[in-house]
Amino acid sequence: MSDDLIAQAITGYWGGRCADTDPDCPCCQAWLAYDRQAAERDRLRDALEEIADMFITNIRDDPQDVKIIARTALGKS
Ligand SMILES: [Zn+2]
DSSP states (O other): OOHHHHHHHHHHHTOSOOSSOOTTOHHHHHHHHHHHHHHHHHHHHHHHHHHHHHHHHSOOOOHHHHHHHHHHHTTOO
């Protein structure tokens, strides 16, 4: 499901974002979850782009190197 469809579903069920964020408000909680998911998606996209750049600029032969590159880009090293 694309982010737009998720945003449409949240808007349809809970409504648009509240003017002020209230952690006890179900609508705000839905949008905060959406924002966390979007941030994680962006972080993973950036990591994948970093991995792709590393492969393009520095082709590796050792599978262990691939694992190290991926873990480094994902911030898990
Ligand atoms: Zn709210």
